[in-house]
Amino acid sequence: MLAAEAVNPHSLSTLVAQAGSPLALVMTGTRANVLGMDKADHQACVVSTPKGLTKAVIDYLANPLSALETPPDLTAMQLTQAGPLEQACVTLAKLSRLLPAAIIATAGAQTDALNVSVLGIEAYMDIAAESLSVVSEARVPLETAEHARVVAFRPRDGGIEHLAIIVGDLDPEVPALIRLHSECFTGDLMGSLRCDCGNQLRGAISEMDKAGSGILLYLAQEGRGIGLVNKLRAYQLQDAGFDTVDANLQLGFDSDERNYLPAAQMLRLLGVKRVRLMTNNPTKVAALKLHGIEVFERVPHVFAANEHNNGYLRTKANKSGHIF
CATH class of the missing domain: 3.90.870.10 (DHBP synthase)
Structure with missing residues (x-):
């Protein structure tokens, strides 16, 4: 191929x-x-x-x-x-x-090709998620949460790395306040106005600090799982008139390609079984429950729209079922 x-x-x-x-x-x-x-x-x-x-x-x-x-x-x-x-x-x-x-x-007949099994390919994402382990961690004081540390996770054989930003000291007797945050280079780092990701990232960390503790899982799932390059392609299509869902479909992807098994595995490794999930996305609630994490409460996580992301947020509500 x-x-x-x-x-x-x-x-x-x-x-x-x-x-x-x-x-x-x-x-x-x-x-x-x-x-x-x-x-x-x-x-x-x-x-x-x-x-x-x-x-x-x-x-x-x-x-x-x-x-x-x-x-x-x-x-x-x-x-x-x-x-x-x-x-x-x-x-x-x-x-x-x-x-x-x-x-x-x-x-x-004369081809010297690398052979990989079909089952191995299709099971790769789940195998990688289930083999995640903690590989490093460090104290990282943040602007809105000085008492924070970052824990890095990686599959056993290498590959995609995910991070957990842990704010404060977790109480194992209390459902942890958490957020599943898919990395967003444009929103998180550059402050893009096309999405609400940067606000959600910084807002979640700030709320966790106010609450005394929390965990933000920073998942390597750029562009709802299609990667940064393809997300930029989707932006081109959005500028041509497609919404955020249809742009993904035009590229041949599903509207959302994310797999939340890594998030559940990370929580298990951190000893977290019950959570208060900061999200507007019911799919995340269902996914954590499916993978064995008890969602004690869904905590709304809404920020004001702007002229650049108003359509994006409207599409998330109308087509992806987000609750605002």
Whole structure:
């Protein structure tokens, strides 16, 4: 396989030379629906064409921001439901924070390829979450919470790291005040007005300090799990008229790609079983309960809108079920 985003003339010709079958493109059913190619509820679809796949056609199929002036004839392409193997290729692309599409072919007789099991790929996120352990921690006085420390978690075999910001001294007899905060480079660090993430981050830490203690789980799930590069692509699409949910769908992602098993595992490692969860998102409440954490109370966490994020917040309420 070759990630669609990594296609260039050299990589494409190399794959053709090593392939034992014609090339095909696998993409999410979401992206196929956006293109008008598939109205069924398929997780992933395989596209082939008698004329063969060129870089321009691949870019058009995989990337809604493609600059191709003359769209290819989609009616001439054959579309079939992807099997587990093809679906795993899409999962690999997502794990790499690339656009969720890949070029695939059967291996040629002389191909020296790396073999990875389908089950291993699909189970990777859960395995990584379940193998999280504490790897380091340090006292980090914060502007709004001087008595704070940061605890770093990492999977056993390396990989994505998550952080816990612990404010004050936790009382094991009292449900911990917590927040699950997905990292947001633009909002948390740059103060972007397109979202409310920066306000939520700093506001949560401040409220925890006022309450005497709390835990903010800083999860490596930029852009609701699609990564920073793809989030910036989604911003381009939002500027073209799509809302925050539809922009993700245009790129071929689900509206929310996050997995909250890492959060539950981090809480268990910290000895936390009962929580007061600061969130406006009912999905987070349900996810923690699903993974064995008792949610004693949902604590609203609302901040005033501005002219740049008003539509974003409205979409979160209307399409994602957030409570404001």
